[in-house]
Amino acid sequence: MSWTDQRIEQLRSMWEKGLTASQIADELGGVSRNAVIGKAHRLGLKSRPSPVKATEKVAKPAKAPAAPKAAAPAPRPADAAAPSPIAPPRPEPKPVPEVAPRDAAVDAAPAKPDAPRIVSIGPGGFIRQGPGDQQAPIPPAPPRRLVPAKPSPEIADKTSLLDLNDRICRWPMGHPGEPDFHFCGEAVNPGFPYCVEHCGRAYQAQLPRGTRRPPPPPPFGGPRVR
């Protein structure tokens, strides 16, 4: 198995939701727990409550150089330094086909009834928010118009993995491997991998410091019963 965009997205999502590496590996399939962890670290997302915290002892100066294994001759500088600012994983804005001129389509971000009021600040106005990952750089709101999300016949049915492309929302509905698992399939919020509604789920608007954030929406349509 290789790390396709979809799989990386899933990994990200699940990782940030706090699923264990084992669970993620299980969902993705074809990869080991170690692979997931390794990939997660390479992606820059890391540091979740780990059992093995930094065993930072104040006094451990005379560490016996006689390491059991092939002792690293060169003391590896444990670069506990701040992980370099993670580059915003902005997908390169793909050329968007000319859309029908339609005003006000943008402003009407459908607010889910049960969803938290704070959803987004408009197209391109989302802020990726992760633990320790708060970045200012936000792609400038593209001066584009959203195409009226007409229920086209092609998305009328379940959107399968093979149906995914750059223009339709790839938000997973249900769980991978289950018979009715599919993807949202709506027209994407330009510049994002999801439709407007799911952008609101994936990205949360920046709130003033100290503001209590409403509980996160249930993941992937709810906890999985195993």
Place this chain on the structure above:
DNA sequence: CCCTGATTCGC
């Protein structure tokens, strides 16, 4: 023992 994530290092 089981689980967990972190890290290393050969590929």
Place this chain on the structure above:
DNA sequence: GCGAATCAGG
């Protein structure tokens, strides 16, 4: 870049 092997805490 990938991930098995390894480490280490719960």
